[in-house]
Amino acid sequence: MIKITKEDFNLEEEFKKIHSKKNGAYSFFLGTVRQDIDDNINGIFLECYEDLACNQLNKIKKDSTQKWNLSDCTIIHRIGDLKISEKIVLVITAAPHRSDCIEACEYIIDTLKANVALWKFHIKGKEKEPVNQKKKDLDKYLSWSQVIS
Amino acid sequence: MIKITKEDFNLEEEFKKIHSKKNGAYSFFLGTVRQDIDDNINGIFLECYEDLACNQLNKIKKDSTQKWNLSDCTIIHRIGDLKISEKIVLVITAAPHRSDCIEACEYIIDTLKANVALWKFHIKGKEKEPVNQKKKDLDKYLSWSQVIS
Amino acid sequence: MKITIKYFSWVRVKIQKSHELFEFSDEMTFLNLKNELINKNSFFDEIFKDRSIKFFLNLKEITDENISLNDGDEIALLPPVTGG
Amino acid sequence: MKITIKYFSWVRVKIQKSHELFEFSDEMTFLNLKNELINKNSFFDEIFKDRSIKFFLNLKEITDENISLNDGDEIALLPPVTGG
Numbered sequence: 441m442i443k444i445t446k447e448d449f450n451l452e453e454e455f456k457k458i459h460s461k462k463n464g465a466y467s468f469f470l471g472t473v474r475q476d477i478d479d480n481i482n483g484i485f486l487e488c489y490e491d492l493a494c495n496q497l498n499k500i501k502k503d504s505t506q507k508w509n510l511s512d513c514t515i516i517h518r519i520g521d522l523k524i525s526e527k528i529v530l531v532i533t534a535a536p537h538r539s540d541c542i543e544a545c546e547y548i549i550d551t552l553k554a555n556v557a558l559w560k561f562h563i564k565g566k567e568k569e570p571v572n573q574k575k576k577d578l579d580k581y582l583s584w585s586q587v588i589s
Numbered sequence: 590m591i592k593i594t595k596e597d598f599n600l601e602e603e604f605k606k607i608h609s610k611k612n613g614a615y616s617f618f619l620g621t622v623r624q625d626i627d628d629n630i631n632g633i634f635l636e637c638y639e640d641l642a643c644n645q646l647n648k649i650k651k652d653s654t655q656k657w658n659l660s661d662c663t664i665i666h667r668i669g670d671l672k673i674s675e676k677i678v679l680v681i682t683a684a685p686h687r688s689d690c691i692e693a694c695e696y697i698i699d700t701l702k703a704n705v706a707l708w709k710f711h712i713k714g715k716e717k718e719p720v721n722q723k724k725k726d727l728d729k730y731l732s733w734s735q736v737i738s
Numbered sequence: 739m740k741i742t743i744k745y746f747s748w749v750r751v752k753i754q755k756s757h758e759l760f761e762f763s764d765e766m767t768f769l770n771l772k773n774e775l776i777n778k779n780s781f782f783d784e785i786f787k788d789r790s791i792k793f794f795l796n797l798k799e800i801t802d803e804n805i806s807l808n809d810g811d812e813i814a815l816l817p818p819v820t821g822g
Numbered sequence: 823m824k825i826t827i828k829y830f831s832w833v834r835v836k837i838q839k840s841h842e843l844f845e846f847s848d849e850m851t852f853l854n855l856k857n858e859l860i861n862k863n864s865f866f867d868e869i870f871k872d873r874s875i876k877f878f879l880n881l882k883e884i885t886d887e888n889i890s891l892n893d894g895d896e897i898a899l900l901p902p903v904t905g906g
Contacts (some may be wrong), residue, residue, distance in 0.1 A: 451600040455619070461674040464623030467616075467694075470604070471822055474613030474685060486821065489746055489814055492797050493821075517821060525610040529822050536623060539729070542695050545616075549687065549822060557814075558821025559747035570748040573790075573818035580688070620906055635905065638830055638898055641881050642905075666905060678906050698906060706898075707905025708831035719832040722874075722902035 442497045444490055446520045449530060458512045458534050465538035467545035471529040473522050481562045483523045484571075489557035493517070496556045500548055507587075508544035510535050515548065517558060547584055554581030591646045593639055595669045597676060607661045607683050614687035616694035620678040622671050630711045632672045633720075638706035642666070645705045649697055656736075657693035659684050664697065666707060696733055703730030739763070741771065741807060744814040749791070753781060768795065769803040771813070785815060792816045823847070825855065825891060828898040833875070837865060852879065853887040855897070869899060876900045 441457065455466065473484050501513050514532040522528060531548045535541040552558075554577055561568040590606065604615065622633050650662050663681040671677060680697045684690040701707075703726055710717040744757045762774065775782040785791060793800040794814040795807070807813075828841045846858065859866040869875060877884040878898040879891070891897075 451604050451617075452602075455600050459621070459674065461622075461624040462626075464621055466619040466621070468600075468619070469687065469691065470615040470617070471687065472608070472613055472615070473610075475610040477611075487746060487750070488821075489744065489816070492794060492814065495797055525608065538618065538620065538698065542618065542691075542698075546691050549691075553822035554819065556819055556821055557746070557816060558819055559817065560820040561747075568751075570751065570817070571820045573820050577822075578818075636830060636834070637905075638828065638900070641878060641898065644881055702906035703903065705903055705905055706830070706900060707903055708901065709904040710831075717835075719835060719901070720904045722904050726906075727902075 441514050441516075442494060442501060443516045444488055444493055444497075444519055445516065446518065448518075448527060449516050451530070454514055454516065454530060454532060458514050458532055460511060460534065463511050463534040463536060465535050465541045467533045467538070467541040469529075469531040469545050469549045470527060471549070473524050473526050473528060475524050479562065481524070481564055483521060483526075483563045484528075485521050485561040485563055485568050486517075486519045486528070487559040487561065488517070488519045490519075493557040497552070500551050500556070504533070504544045504548050504551075508533070508535065508540040508547075510541065510544055513544070513548070515552070517552070517556075519558070521563070547587070550577075550580045550584060553577045590663050590665075591643060591650060592665045593637055593642055593646075593668055594665065595667065597667075598665050598679060600679070603663055603665065603679060603681060607663050607681055609660060609683065612660050612683040612685060614684050614690045616680075616682045616687070616690040618678075618680040618694050618698045619676060620698070622673050622675050622677060624673050628711070630673070630713055632670060632675075632712045633677075634670050634710040634712055634717050635666075635668045635677070636708040636710065637666070637668045639668075641706040646701070649700050649705070653682070653693045653697050653700075656696075657682070657684065657689040659690065659693055662693070662697070664701070666701070666705075668707070670712070696736070699726075699729045699733060702726045739765070739807065739809045742810075742812045743775075744812065746815065747817040747820075749785065749815050749817055766807055767804045768793070768800055768807060768813075771807060772803070790818050823849070823891065823893045826894075826896045827859075828896065830899065831901040831904075833869065833899050833901055850891055851888045852877070852884055852891060852897075855891060856887070874902050 512534045516530045533541040533545040560571040661683045665679045682690040682694040709720040739762045
């Protein structure tokens with residue numbers, strides 16, 4: 441399942457949707473709004489080009505399912521205003537064996553961060569400041585090019 | 590938190606216990622009882638040398654927390670009789686940034702599989718057959734020796 | 739011919755709108771459009787010189803600037819993404 | 823001197839008990855204990871020849887067979903683990 445939503449989600453409920461007796465291994469990545477010590481923020485705002493982002497997420501799901509032989513995969517991304525410590529993004533990968541789902545889960549979050557039409561803003565008082573892309577996120581994504589191609 | 594238990598657990602509840610605004614990233618590994626197509630089983634039985642297993646899990650937690658600068662870590666392992674598709678093991682790692690918690694989570698489950706006093710049995714009718722250690726699990730664990738030392 | 743242009747992230751903040759509808763009488767390519775826009779507003783000069791911005795036409799990344807545009811097309815200006 | 827021996831996995835299944843209490847009158851090392859057990863039951867010969875089995879004394883892996891044993895010690899025979 442691919443979902444872009446303003447709503448919060450529950451990890452146990454999302455697991456139940458993907459849970460199957462044919463799988464022995466599930467890997468989850470959960471990103472939340474971190475209280476940065478250096479950079480005092482009240483929360484974040486997430487902007488999305490939804491039609492494009494859905495296409496991009498579906499392509500990531502398809503590529504990773506083929507490459508790692510996943511049984512299934514969930515990607516949920518929140519949009520809009522989020523407070524400190526709220527959930528932002530959830531990736532769940534399911535497979536018969538663990539190495540596949542662990543590697544695929546990391547690939548998915550790394551690719552999402554570098555390649556899906558979502559933009560983060562720091563909320564400081566009434567201001568929303570666009571967050572710059574981190575070089576290390578781009579480098580991490582590029583490091584997969586040998587694995588996936 | 591380290592827990593060896595007969596009781597089931599809820600992913601959202603376990604996340605809430607480890608959730609903190611200082612973390613932006615959580616990695617989960619969940620192992621469940623898989624319905625093996627080749628090898629018809631009714632479920633599994635998990636035996637444990639609890640005093641030793643607790644010591645070993647605490648050491649894994651301590652090592653991985655230091656090595657990857659984790660904020661926190663949860664390891665729950667079920668024991669006793671488990672039916673097909675029931676949860677067996679949960680690892681949650683929490684860190685400010687994702688690469689740390691993803692790598693640490695994989696280290697923890699790989700180390701647990703090769704190095705903690707737990708033994709799996711396949712339940713077939715009224716028989717409980719000890720499961721053999723897989724060479725690939727041992728090899729995977731040994732592959733970490735360069736990372737952790 | 740009507741072309742919608744969508745703006746995201748700092749581009750949207752700077753131009754103070756999320757999208758804009760432009761009308762052109764002639765047939766045109768994306769390269770023609772770029773020149774038209776730069777003529778209308780010097781802001782676009784900065785945008786089209788910024789190598790980090792990607793351009794999408796109807797949800798597909800533009801790889802050839804000579805691609806023809808059609809009535810109802812949607813073009814998006816995408817700064818580097820920062821989700822996750 | 824009383825020594826408890828704990829059995830796990832296929833060792834427990836084969837010996838049909840999870841633990842056993844042995845009494846010895848003399849001071850002894852783990853090496854002495856191994857020989858005593860092999861004398862009592864030839865099953866232990868198989869166990870002590872199996873390089874995959876690990877031996878723990880009071881939750882610490884035995885690395886030196888000449889380690890002295892004390893009253894109340896707990897020794898565990900651990901086949902390769904298969905949790906997770």
